[in-house]
Amino acid sequence: MIAQGRRVITEAMEAEIEALAPRYPNRRALVLPALHIVNRELLHVPLDAVVDIAAVLGLPPAEVQDTLSFYQFFPQEKPHGKVRAFVCRSISCALRGGDELLEKLCHAHGIHPYGTTPDGELTIEPAECLGACDFAPCILANDDLLMNMTPEVAVTELKKPRRRAT
Amino acid sequence: MTPFKPVLLEAVGVPDGHTLASYRGRGGYAPLEATLAQKQPNDVVEMVKASGLRGRGGAGFSTGLKWTFLPKDHPGPIYLCVNADESEPGTFNNRILMEDDPHQVLEGTILSSFATRASTAYLYLRYEYPRSWHRLQAAIDECYAAGLLGRNILGSGFSLDIYLHRGAAAYICGEETGLIESLEGKRAWPRIKPPFPAIEGVFKKPTVVNNIETMACVAQIARRGVDWFKSIGVPADPNNPRDPGSYGPKLYCLSGHVEKPGCYEAPLGITLRQLVDQHGGGVWKGRRAKAAIPGGISMGLFTEAEFDTPLDFAGPGKVGCLGLGTAAVVVIDDQTSIVDFLHNSCRFFAHESCGQCTPCREGTSWSLRILERIRAGRGRLKDLDILLELGTTMGMMPGSTICGLADGAAWPIKNAINKFRGEFEDFIKRTNPAGWMVTDPVPALTIVGAH
Known part of the structure; x- marks a missing residue:
């Protein structure tokens, strides 16, 4: 599993993540909401999306991946079923x-x-x-x-x- | 004795009971309006302390006392986290409250935020409750529209925002510091305490974590008064100065092998047998019970002979269980193998151990492997001793883990083997006639399906 280096999250997803930002005093707290938003749209959270989320939130991709991998809830290799x-x-x-x-x-x-x-x-x-x-x-x-x-x-x-x- | 009338569940079965109009019609939000107009935060703290309310999430700690641990004159912000990560097997009372009476939960949350001087409350909801999510969000929207949330609520000068935050199917997020870490966007590894959340919680600020049912109780105490609350339940034992009593109504979740599974409200102190017979319609199919979980799987097991134990905060401990827990009763009939029960329990904890502390990560995983091997007909009597050793060495009480969920993994093992050892021995001897007495190390079976 490697990142392909292409942007996979859309502007609409990014806007939805940003809309939640005022709720929290820092941007790391947006990791889980952002993962849910991306997974809802893409039915998985590929590595490219992790890189995108990290860029949006201003975090190292490893921190996003660390949180993601803990939950075993967001598939990465391929989408789950509809x-x-x-x-x-x-x-x-x-x-x-x-x-x-x-x-x-x-x-x-x-x-x-x-x-x-x-x-x-x-x-x-x-x-x-x-x-x-x-x-x-x-x-x-x-x-x-x-x-x-x-x-x-x-x-x-x-x-x-x-x-x-x- | 007058029949007990449900209070926390009064909206269940009421058409549109989840709406603001219906809740107001039952007297809701009038106590909040009166409190904001006439009282100080400390008045609410004193009211909750005087009621003897103990947290409904599992540990049973005094709610009012927990609030007093917050630093005085803190410049803020102070946070309230409402724990709706209800994941203890057998438990669904919070789901019922959030779906059928979300405003009761919200009024309690607003009152508790006022008491603790919190200006932001996060309601951490488990992913598996989409219906609760929608109901709560709709109720929160109604509150903002009615001026019950937001800036300067009802002209009182008190401001509060409540935000829903969704988990991602991890049991450990129900542990209060695991919840805090998860809310911060990290892996939900519980923190070493101290510092306790009241001093340094979410975003390094003072934080109170309370359960959904606790919030509902706060709303009802504000509406009906301290005397009403203390008139229900079991008073403190005068011979035990450390017993704070078990006051108030409690939601009992009844499931498993009963005729009528459901969530029933009863005074604290009802016995397990009364609950099963009077509310649950008895054991299903006319069978007899073999055992029951008294308060979520991590509390251990009652044998049938222990069914007359009262389900108050002190009761289950008297028969070797961990405590009242979430008051989720799961009945197991006499045709069910205790080996299968324990396998299910070990599989759950092996899957849900967060992996931070070695005794729990390895202990839950190895207990599952041993149970897999026993069920596959390759068990040995020695395995029971190994399981018991695991059960007595992992947890906060033996002092080997950071959080108490390891004790919850250990208790079903200890209770099942200590209370049903004969059945385990019979099973092992019957299924492994050639090897049950072996004491040399044996290879573990490949683990099946824990992750």
Whole structure:
């Protein structure tokens, strides 16, 4: 993975980042909001975007990359699917079939956990507690919480197009 | 006894209960208006101290006392961080509050900011709550439009901005100094204390970190009074001068193997059995319970025989658990393997350990490897001793880590093995008849899916 040296963030993204600047007393606090903005638009944060964000914020790229790499949330090599589905595997969901749900979903869509379908539509990721244990087992697909899932229903639900995550 | 009427959850099920108009209709923001017109910040601090409110995020520290640790006459800025990085497995009470009654949370936040003289409050929200994000942002916008936020609120001279800040799916951001580091744009590695956040917190300024439910409690204390709050819950133990009591209503999250999972409000001190039977409709499918998590997975385990323990701040500790935690109860039925439970717990902590302190980074990872091997039929009795050693040596209490989340990783291990050792031994002997007695080192299985 190397930076290509081309600008990948747009002026609109930069303006959105700048609009948040008055909220914080320094620009480093904008790193996480900026990563979210870029990931929302590009579905990943490639190294070139890290360099761009660092330039916008006046930080060394290594500091942005350091923060990014900690969270394991922003893919860098290639975009995640248009739908990113987090399948909860923590205890409340696991007690009601969360692990089986993840396995059957991956099988039905022909991908491994953290994988993306070849058409780029869907990424399936195991997640730790989604905070919806009253609806276990559950899935967060973009901004939609899918509650009380069975594998059959979930396979159908994840084939539907969804609004982009905010 | 009169039936307990929910207060924190009064907006649940109310049409448009999340709007400003609905909240005002229930008496909301009148206490804020009266406070700003008639009271000084210290009056609010004294009110919260007198109520005996203890933080609802997990540690149960006195909220009013925490506020008094801020330096006096500080030139500012002072920051309030509201911790909405609710990630403890089994916990969702903050989500319910933010989605169904965001103004209750905001009124508490404004009152708390006034009390602590904070002019900026950051509400650190976990990524996985998009609905809370939208509801809170809409409520904040309503507040600005109504003059309840911004410059010179209601002509009082007090100014406050509340900003939402979004996390990125890391459990450690729920630890208060991890949250602060994350808010500063860094990796969320907890800080060595002291200095405590009240002296040097976010952006090197005095900072208070409070939980969402704590904010809701502050709003209700302002509306209903200290006497109301102290009339609920468990009074301080007169024989224990260090027990500050467990006052007020509490949101209990009930999930796992119960008929009716949900978030239920009850006086502090309800027993786990009452919660399961009276609110949860009993154990599902007519089965019996084997165990339950009393307050989020990091608090450890109750056996079924311990279900009559009261869920107040002092209760779970009496049966060897870490504490009340987030009061998230997860029931495990008698057809579930405790080996599987512990594997799930270890997988969670191996995934979520931030990696800063070696005992936690290595301990959580190795405990998962050992559990993987046990489940694969290659366990040995000796592994239980190794697990117990891990469980008793990582954490703030043994003094080997910076933050308390390592204790949370250790407690399920200790409780599960100490309370269910027979089941572990039976499992190991049954699945590894040729090797359960081996004590020589064995190769670990390749770790599966922790990261």
